[in-house]
Amino acid sequence: MAFSQMMGNLKNVESNLELARAKYSAEGASRVGGSVAMTGAAINSFTLSSIWESADACFAARGTVLADPEMQAAITASEGRPLGFMIGDLKTELGQCEGTFAVAVGATTTDHSDDAVAAVAGHYERLFVANGVNGVRTVRLNAAGEFTGAYANIFYTDTLDAYFNASAAAWGDTDFLATSAKIGATIVDRTISRMV
Known part of the structure; x- marks a missing residue:
């Protein structure tokens, strides 16, 4: 992508x-x-x-x-x-990846295995797509200047409240927190855009 x-x-x-x-x-x-x-x-x-x-x-x-x-x-x-x-490489694509808004969340991890990507995708499906976010794409950035090696997690939604509510729920979810700690995940950037 x-x-x-x-x-x-x-x-x-x-x-x-x-x-x-x-x-x-x-x-x-x-x-x-x-x-x-x-x-x-x-x-x-x-x-x-x-x-x-x-x-x-x-x-x-x-x-x-x-x-x-x-x-x-x-x-x-x-x-x-x-x-x-x-x-970068499109690693996962969940739900319907279109919407009024896109929230791009840049993140780094210490574990880049397929198992780690799959575990995060499972949480995104359960906590975001099942709760009002249309879809999610995860892209590992291969050539992106200072973001090379990071992940762009792009959440597509028709309402920003749905994204922020799901995000708050995720950071209160013990399984999501355990996976984040296990793979060394750190959010480094978040940008909200309107889709054209």
């Missing part, structure tokens, strides 16, 4: 997303989405997320799409300035 973050004029964000979705889907992306940050240091930045079969396919498509005259015109018209690009 890849994340391309830009700052610029958001006036045409919906039409620009549709253009990017068409271009990247034509190059093989299985999903293309967009969001605008509502919190954090990069507030009002736009993130284009996409899912690929391989890193090679992602970078080949990125080169093709960013060289496309129509895409270049859209970026120029929006005064787009790149902030960063991150790519």
Whole structure:
């Protein structure tokens, strides 16, 4: 899964997303989405997320799409300035991963085993998806600057209260706390975005 973050004029964000979705889907992306940050240091930045079969396919498509005259015109018209690009492995996908909002929770761990990822996914299913959060994706970031090696846990929801209530319940849940301690989990960042 890849994340391309830009700052610029958001006036045409919906039409620009549709253009990017068409271009990247034509190059093989299985999903293309967009969001605008509502919190954090990069507030009002736009993130284009996409899912690929391989890193090679992602970078080949990125080169093709960013060289496309129509895409270049859209970026120029929006005064787009790149902030960063991150790519990682999609480890889990639970529920319906769409919604009005996305809450991206950055976390580090000391245990990166499949068993650790599966244990956390089980807690997310039980505590978040079963309690009003639409879905969750967990991505291990492989090339992401200072976030390389961390996990992006992306919670999709139609109501932020559902996410925050589930999060509070999780941090009061003894099994979740035990797993977090066992794998050495630490939250390092949380950003709320509205989906476009």
